[in-house]
Amino acid sequence: MTVSRTIPASASEVFSLLADPARHKDTEPGDWVRDAVTSEVIRGVGDVFAINMYIEAAGGHYVMHNVVTAFEPDRTIEWEPGQPDATGEISTGGWRWRYDLAPAGGSTEVTLRYDWSATSREQADEIGGMPPFGRDFLEASLASLEAALAN
Structure with a gap:
């Protein structure tokens, strides 16, 4: 699922x-x-950042560990959410968040992609199906990003 929006920021x-x-x-x-659980700025592929999450349907509070899978400054950033196993190795669920940025005059064309193609049927069933939201959620996410940059 992919959406784009021109945001008035570099x-x-x-x-x-x-x-x-x-x-x-x-x-x-x-x-x-x-x-955020981790405060370090993302620097490259392989970085892991942890975020506190809250979804009632998922049992309330939990921590999501995100493995950075693509990183090109001012162009692309992508991560796969997951959870650490008993050894500390992060097992991802097969879905990815990706942002691609393209300068557009004094603004930036931001393309947000949510890709769940590597999610197993078992994992998808466990969380109630994929995707867990509609295209409107991605559009609202880009509107939130734009509002945050305006402040």
């Missing part, structure tokens, strides 16, 4: 917000994403 400003785990709550239109 690609550098957009990317800086997306690479800061403390600002991820600013990209979510509801109340699922809470505060």
